[in-house]
Amino acid sequence: MNWRNETVFVTGATGFIGGRVCERMMQAGVPKLRALIHGMHRAARIARMPVELCPGDLLDRESLRRALGEAKVVIHCGLGPANNIVRGTENVLAVAHAAGVKRFIHVSTAAIYGITPPPGSETEDAPLGRTGDAYCDNKAAAEKVVLDYGKRGVPVVILRPSIVWGPYSAWSTRLMDDLRAGRVVFLEGGNGACNTTYVDNLIDAMILGLENDGALNQAFFITDGERVSWGDFIRAHMALLEPPPEVKEISRAEIEASRGRSSGLLLGSMKATARVARSKEFRQMLMQIPLTEAAMKKAWNWISSLPPEKRERLRARLGVRRAAPKSAKGKFIPDAVTEATQSTTVFFSIEKARKMLGYEPCVRFADGMKLVEQWLRYAAYL
C-alpha cells in the first residue's frame, strides 16, 4: 500500500522505539502523525516534532478512538500495564478494525520464546509454549489476538525484534552505568547470543511491512542479521570508556554456587516486593492506597509481568536490592534476569523477513555502534 499519504497513528510514542518511529515517519514526510500519549510529561523527545500529541490509554477504548482519529495506518509499539498487554493490544485492534485501517504493524518480540529462547526457536514456525514469564507469555498471547483480527480483515503484520538497541536505548545507557559501577561480567565467556536489532533496521522492516502486501498475517524475526554475542556488545561499549573498565568472566556454575537455591526471575523475595508495594511511586501506579495482602499479591503479579528491563529499572529506582547482591571471589554476580537474557545460544534467523518482506539490515553492528557512541556523547553519557 502507499502509506506515505496517510495519517499514521503510533502507540508507545513516548518510548525508545516509538520515539524513533515518529522521527522516521516525519523524515518520510507523512502528512500527519498522531501519537498516543499516556504520560504527557514523557513526550519531550517527540514534542519537538509537529506530531499530534493525543492523550489516551491503551485500556480505554474511547480514548483510543479519539486518538486514532482519521489515521489509516497503525504502528503499535505500546505496551501499557504489562499484565494487560493482551487487553491493550486488543483495544487498539478493535478501534483500528472499526475505523477500517489499511495497515496494522504489531511490534511483538522474539522474547515470546522466553527470556532464554531454547534451541530450536531459530525460525518463526517454532512452536510456542508457556515460558512462565508473564511478559513473554502475554506478548505471545497478544500475537494470537493480532492474527485473529487479521482473519477478520485487519491487514496486520507482526514483527519480532530481539535486543532493540540504538540511540536512546537503555541497553546502552544502563550498560554504561553498569560498566562504570563494576556491575558487568562476561557470562560463560560472553558467548551468549545477543541478537541485536538496531532500531532503524526495525523501522525499515516496519516500512517494508507497510509496503509489502505479501507480508500480511505473517510474523517475522527482525535482527541485525549478524552473530553479535553479548561479549561483543559489552566490549563495544567498554571501548568507549577511558580508562577501559575491568570485566571479569563468570560461569553459570559460579553464579548458582553464590546464589544457593534462591534463584528466580522475580524481585528476589517477597520482602523486596513488599518494599516496592509500599513505595509511593508504585502505589500511584496502581492507584491503590491501602496496602492489603491482596495488593501485595497484585504487586507481585504486576512486577513479574513486566518486561525484564522494566523490572530491573523499577528495582533500581526503588532501591530494591538485586536478588544476589553478593560478589563471589571479587566477581560481580549478575541478577537473574541479566543471566537469563545473556544465556541463550539461539541466533534468530531473518531468512523469512528477507524472502517475504525484502528485509535487509542496512545498519551493520559496527556502524550502529559508531552512531550510538556519537549519541552517548551528545546525551552526556560520555
Next chain:
Amino acid sequence: MTEPIRLAILGCGAITRSEHIPAVSAHPGVHLVALVDTDLPRANALIQNRGLSCKAVADYRELLGQVDAVINALPNHLHVSSNMDCLRAGVHVLCEKPLAITAADARSCAEFAEDKKLVLAVGMNRRFAASHSLLKLIIEEGLLGSIQDYDFQYGGAFDWRSASGFYFDRAKAGGGALVDFGVHMLDSVIDWFGPVSTFDYQDDDWGSGIEANLFLDVKHAGHEAAISTQPSALSKDTPGHLRISRTFTLKNRILVRGTVASAEIFVQDPEVVVIHRALGGVPVSETLRLENFPGGSSYWRQLDNFVQSIANRGKPEVAGWQAVRVLELIESCYAHKRRIAEPWAESGAESGTKSRTATGPATVTANSGAHK
C-alpha cells in the same frame, strides 16, 4: 502593623500546589482571599485539601476590587491578558515566568505597571537563593580574579506534571526548553555578567517549536558601572556556554572560571557556592554560605520581596523590564537558530528526504538587553 495584603492566586496548577500555597500560608503579611481556576471543583478540592479558608472563583475578574495583589500562575499564554486586567484595576501582580510569550507583550505589561506605579514582579525564584547574591559578591570582590568564562548546564528527563499540559503547545508555551528553563538561567547570568552582546544558538526543534535540547554560547558586555570603576573582574566580553536539556541528565550546575579560582553552584544546593582553587599548588575547595540569610523557601522570599515592594512602593527584585530583556534575547535566539546536528538520526533508509537547516557558526549580535 499595616493590614495584610489581600491576595488571590490565579491558576491551581502544579506550581501553585507545590510552592505558592505553602509560601502564602506561611507569610503573615498576606491574606489569601481566593484561589482562581476555571476548573472550579479543582480549586475547591485544593482549598479543602490544604485546609484554607479562602473562596474558590472561576473568573479572576470577579475579584478585581476585592484584592490588592495577585500571584499569576496561569498557563503562559494567558499571562498578558490577565496581568493587564489586574493592573488596570490597580492590582499588583507577581507573575510566574515567563511574563509573556512575546517580548512586546511583556514590554506593554512592564510599561503599564510603571505608569500606574504598581508593582509587577516576575517569578524568578532562583534570584532568591542565597547563591545568587553570593556569587555576585564573589565576582565583584575579585575572589575569582578576572572572569574567564562560565559553563551552565541544566538538564534531566522532563517530569513537570502540569495540570493542563500546555508546555508542549507552541502557541500556549511560547517555546520549549529555552523559554521554560532558559528564562531563569538567562535572568541569572545577565544579572551576574551583564547584558548579552553576541550569541550563537542551536536547538533540536524539528518543526514544532518545542525544543528539548539547546546550546547557547553568549558574550556578556559586563556591567557599565563596574567596568568604569577599574579594575573590574568582568571584561567587556565574558564568554558563557549554556546547555539545557529536557531529555538528558546534565551536570546541573554553573561553573565560573576566573584567573585565580573557580566558583560552582549546584542546582540541587542553591544556598551555597563552592570555590575551587589551588593552595600551594594543591587543588582545594571551600564552601561559602551567607550568614544571617533568612530561612524559608525561595518562593517565600520571592513573595516577601513582592510584599515589601508593595508596602514601600519600591521596585521588586525582578521587575517587568528585566523579563522583557530576557524575552528579547530569547526571541533573537529563536529567530537566528540553527539545528543541532544529530547524525544518528540521519541513518535511516528514509534519510535524505528531509530538509536540513544550514550548519556552520553563526554568531549573532544581540540587540536585546544591551541597551538597558
